[in-house]
Amino acid sequence: MRQLTHGPRHHFFGRAGVTPWNASGTRLACLESAFQGRAPQPGERASVGVVDPNTGGFTAVATTVAWSFTAGAMIEWCHQSPNDELLFNDMVDGSPVGVRLNVHTGARQVYMRPFAAAGGEGARTASVSLGRIARFMPGEGAAGAQDSFSDEDAPEGEGLFTIGLSTGMKRMLVSLASLAIEARAGHAELRRREFWIDHVSFNTTGTRLLFTVFAGGGAARTDAALWTVGIDGSDLREIVAFGRGATRGAWIGADLVVGVFRGVDGSHAPQLIADSPGAVAVACSGGIAGPVRATPSPDGALLAVESENSRRRLKSLHIIERATVATAPLVEARFIDESAFVGTTRCDLSPRWNRAGDALCIDAIDAEGTRQLHIVNVPRGKAAL
Numbered sequence: 298m299r300q301l302t303h304g305p306r307h308h309f310f311g312r313a314g315v316t317p318w319n320a321s322g323t324r325l326a327c328l329e330s331a332f333q334g335r336a337p338q339p340g341e342r343a344s345v346g347v348v349d350p351n352t353g354g355f356t357a358v359a360t361t362v363a364w365s366f367t368a369g370a371m372i373e374w375c376h377q378s379p380n381d382e383l384l385f386n387d388m389v390d391g392s393p394v395g396v397r398l399n400v401h402t403g404a405r406q407v408y409m410r411p412f413a414a415a416g417g418e419g420a421r422t423a424s425v426s427l428g429r430i431a432r433f434m435p436g437e438g439a440a441g442a443q444d445s446f447s448d449e450d451a452p453e454g455e456g457l458f459t460i461g462l463s464t465g466m467k468r469m470l471v472s473l474a475s476l477a478i479e480a481r482a483g484h485a486e487l488r489r490r491e492f493w494i495d496h497v498s499f500n501t502t503g504t505r506l507l508f509t510v511f512a513g514g515g516a517a518r519t520d521a522a523l524w525t526v527g528i529d530g531s532d533l534r535e536i537v538a539f540g541r542g543a544t545r546g547a548w549i550g551a552d553l554v555v556g557v558f559r560g561v562d563g564s565h566a567p568q569l570i571a572d573s574p575g576a577v578a579v580a581c582s583g584g585i586a587g588p589v590r591a592t593p594s595p596d597g598a599l600l601a602v603e604s605e606n607s608r609r610r611l612k613s614l615h616i617i618e619r620a621t622v623a624t625a626p627l628v629e630a631r632f633i634d635e636s637a638f639v640g641t642t643r644c645d646l647s648p649r650w651n652r653a654g655d656a657l658c659i660d661a662i663d664a665e666g667t668r669q670l671h672i673v674n675v676p677r678g679k680a681a682l
Contacts, residue, residue: 298628301325301353301658304667307333308348308355309660311369313603313647314498314547314592315414317658317670320379322651324348325658325670326372328364329355333668334634336641337364339441345370345385347400348670358400361387363411363427363439366642366668373415377462384422386411386439393427393442397462408465410458411439413497414506421528423506424458424467429493433514436641437495450491450514451477457494457508459528470530476510480522484539487512487520496545500552504528505572507554509545523556525572536570537578545590549597555581557588567591567602567617583617583624591617594654599675601627601648601657610638612646614659616675627673630661637662644668
């Protein structure tokens with residue numbers, strides 16, 4: 298593991314599964330903050346910038362108030378201009394917005410909803426409510442973002458949207474109200490829960506969206522399920538049901554999903570499931586204890602699996618080869634500071650692949666106690682694993 302950025306300021310990407318590298322591999326995107334160990338307050342800014350992959354030097358190109366340590370600012374290179382333009386979230390007059398920024402010229406376009414993920418073909422983004430996420434999951438939304446439907450458990454006016462990057466037009470694909478009706482029909486225990494959406498991603502062909510539907514709020518225990526839907530709002534599917542411990546998933550290609558949840562045998566492990574009605578999950582665990590997320594390589598052949606050991610205050614990263622389930626350890630990170638291990642300011646490793654699939658970028662605490670980007674080379678082939 299090679300430390301890329303250095304203090305005294307903190308550098309991190311936050312989200313997992315989205316590459317911080319531009320198309321040419323000459324820059325990585327990330328955030329820079331002056332503090333850690335506490336959540337940002339409303340109006341507190343972090344710098345959005347790019348990092349030289351050889352020197353680790355950081356160059357700021359913008360600032361944002363819509364950020365957190367666990368999710369960053371939803372930064373992503375724009376698929377239409379993957380060497381020149383960044384997508385990220387900010388706020389205008391207290392309302393979360395999406396920003397498209399040319400890192401060379403400073404030209405920017407502002408969209409009236411925040412970004413949650415960019416489409417495979419780059420023509421659209423997905424959008425969910427940052428204010429609702431912030432209300433139910435402090436530390437994962439954006440400080441100061443308001444939930445316009447805070448008095449409704451499953452509002453008709455909020456849900457999963459797409460935004461056309463060229464036109465700025467938004468389209469609701471599915472409302473929280475319709476999701477709640479579907480969910481409650483099969484899960485009576487959800488009738489008094491409040492609903493929100495997070496962890497959205499497009500499949501590789503840009504034809505379907507994967508997202509997590511959460512149900513909780515108040516004193517209720519939060520539960521979650523994985524759903525998919527076509528980009529025209531059709532063919533809504535619950536592919537991992539409530540009650541199985543799912544939190545997020547990731548696409549492998551156009552029609553296969555990997556997630557960490559309980560299988561039919563009761564074990565909590567990485568599972569593969571086809572994006573089709575009635576699909577059966579297949580375990581792909583590699584014997585890893587305490588997994589929390591699985592992130593597939595660009596070609597889908599490898600899984601980067603992050604796990605936690607609370608007793609030892611340890612976060613680990615392993616590689617699983619899907620074809621053989623051969624497993625190799627990559628990183629072990631021990632945490633002295635409890636606030637960096639759990640809670641709203643935790644430092645998840647949040648693995649994300651480079652475009653070649655032979656290296657990962659992770660967030661980790663360095664020897665000086667600062668949060669920094671690190672690069673991990675990944676072995677390929679059976680001999681390496």
